[in-house]
Amino acid sequence: MLLEGVPASSGIQIGTALLFHREDFDVPTYTIDESEIEKEIKKFESALIQTRKELEEIQSKIQKEMSSIHAGIFSAHILLLEDPMFVDEVKKEITISKLNSAAAVKNVVQNIIDQFSTMDNEYLRGREADIRDVVSRLIQNILGKEKIDLSSLKKEVIVISHDLSPSDTALMNKDKVIGFATDVGSKTSHTAIMARALEIPAVVGLGKITSYVKTGDLVIIDGNRGRVLINPDGEVYEEYLIEQSKFQEFEQSLSMLKDMPAVTLDGTHIELACNIEVPEELSSIQKYGAKGIGLYRTEYIFIRKRTELPSEEEQYESYKEAVEKVAPEAVIIRTLDLGGDKFASSLGIPADVGSMMGLRAIRLCLQYPFIFMPQLRAILRASAYGNAKIMFPMISRVEELRLAKVMLDQAKSELEYEGLPFDPNIEIGTMIEVPSAVVTADILAKECDFFSIGTNDLIQYTLAVHRVNEEIAHLYEPLNPAILRLIKQVIDIAHENGIWVGICGEMASDPLVVPLLIGMGVDELSMSPIAVPEVKKIIRSLTVEEAQKITQVAMSFSTANEIESYVYSEAMERFPDVLMWIDHRLH
Template structure:
């Protein structure tokens, strides 16, 4: 047995197919000064074609894994637009009189080597992104074909030194049972995509192999614990075959409960909604038993284009989602860009602390023309379903009132134009910053509902940038301070008779379920892929027991103590689930 690192859970049993390395050896090829313009144009054309391919991959994958995971390819597009990368290529052509493909290859090698030398796992993973983008560009310059996977044979386990997101995007899960990469880590973009696609993945086995895996060898891989068996004996095969069968049955059980109401054994209803970014994601959400959409991230309508979307474009999308939901709730969050979400055509200022800067509702209140266009589209869509409106990153009562003033202007305009909308449209806000928590009682008197965005609330409460690898270990969602923030927010909402939900990552974390049941929140909104797992556990978890365990949490002083208590409790609940 080879012990690797489990990066995407699941068991795969089958024959190996070893993917050839996507590399080229290029002979030195000198050019004349007169050829510079032609070589530059070849690079530009290669970049245009590469960007078009990446956009197509994004569109195809978004239907399967959702928009969050396809943001991986935004990083690839950014590399192709990076002037530093382009300047390096042009410099090699001009200074060393080298052909375009040679210059691109040397630029790739330069940046990959530079990142690989850094003692930082995150930066090493970004080296793979550069290699992936560079190889795509090289492929076009050389006119080389894609390396394709076998599709007319039995399903196989794919073996590769590294696997780029571009290569993974072309994988058909019906043909690929699982994946093993010699390098890589659980934080790589490929690992993120494999989890989204539901393909078992084991990484990091290169130093453990005495000899290379060969195409055709029998393998068993366990993407949960990282085990890889080469030519396993009958006992191992029988054991893992049974485990695989049990996992398949568990997966089927999840789909069987898609239509069940989300009610605890002692009668607490906790609605489970979906976070989506486009109409295409809605089908997956509904098939998972989602009770409507708790968060429609509208910023994705603004991305992957060269101008702001017009009112009619937005209205058509919002209306389509509202009608498809057939009366189920649709919470539309207004534009939330800035921070880590940029628009190519909207020049946002360079900021030292963009997460604390010009973003979300601050942009909307500053650019009232853009804001009113979106509000008009949402209002018009409200005529076609149970639409609700939500403002992001609210930190004061003044912001809510200013946003509502613009909303009322939009309402008056539509009335004058004779365009119908829901005059009882519910208005909510995201609770994402500590200031909003501290004045939650005041904010609750201004709006109809709260939605707690745990991702930002954790990083702002703990002053930890969750994207910074140096301090990511300090990003602790179960910190005692956060539990107090959650309690304060929900209590304020309940005291003033408004609904409260959760739409951050913690909403889909099984360990947090007792907290939401104890606090008596009304809704959890999460990735569609998490809904069935949360529902199964919810059907077995009583609100009474949850309150008892959360009382004990209040005595805990550290995140570790809190997690141990929650995990122990949920393991007992999970055991009841497994035993029926």
């Protein structure tokens, strides 16, 4: 049987399945007497202490075995347990609703999860599983239930589960788990993140794989193409043994490109940079042979502080670490790109549930200087230690960019008065993510030093398609003629005005799109560190003249399907070894 899902972590693995069911349990719900309220609150508080202790032990284990960034996942879990709003809401539910403590926790957390499920950001929606994990542990401690885990594995297995929580992956015997496959999940889910960190194949979002697999079945995980084969016949098994060997050889060949420049066959250099969220990811830049950071997402610093804003000093230390470690290469720091609803509970900002079209990113920052100014000051202070650049997200009109620059100048004046060092000539970039920014790119170009095209949002806003909506996901087309024309228009205008332009969305690492971007004249591509070797190989496999011809022909077609078929055929002639490990979308 063949099942297809989301390829979450590359690689091919063949092994024995272990069907892992986390224990499902019903949370008893009943009313309590007035005299029992204090007892239930104490039971809740005791479970909080126990759960925190368990999470700290798991965090310590992860810190030693993997890295601080993955251990940091559990910092967020602990913060939930310490969140005064969460604790107070549970106590209020126990006191006012007279509910038993386990049921009170369940009700309060469901409200939090409902908020996460409406968020537009796929990464933030993926944190719903993290919340469920920590709350499940908390409720089990309230109820005194025994927990099960994957720590006692004796032989190599491929874990098949409905989902894997952070605790599941943290406690498993990592020498024995050689692959994951789950019913649910996305590329940004915790299971996918951990699989990539462990560098083992994973396929998520398979629907009902747990209904088809039993422990002991022979399973093949194809993390390149998002496929899982259950009990394959002998012929298919032998084919995949060969495939596995070929892929290992391919990965080895990519590793040899690490220290080679990203230069086309006719000598044109394309800057390859990385998208990162926290300084702990910096080691990946060097590991995969990238040059600098094309997108430093600053949201994590704010998200992890659930009840208060991060201080200027905290932000400064994070940005400074990145700038110092990457110097002399550039670090492009994007200012906060979150919606007002993320701050509503703790800061008294009116919630704006329609954050994609509402109070988010630069709009939020301009409206609330007490959020924006400390970040601008922190970025400027970090710029004294290397090559930092600043980038403003979701610019939809030139007035926003001009006002952001005024506030940046104000921050500069403050630092100068205080005698704090900074780069007075720090470059300013504008993210091009909405159609209005494309149409007025000639105006915006005169106000900044570079453009960075955020293709993920640009596609969604232009085509009116939310890519996580399963019913219309097929309409999310990176190769739609409208999208390619918009990107080409922005690149041309940027160059006409003497500024450079980069791409920091997923299109920057798509093997079928990279030749088109080169043909359009893009100067920089920024992506996940692990994607750098493949893109570097593509760049080194063709000339700019060839890329321009491919782009010219591709843009003469009327549909995304026609463009994709053509580009696929051209790419197969130049770098077939890259394409053989991905699914052709039309297949």
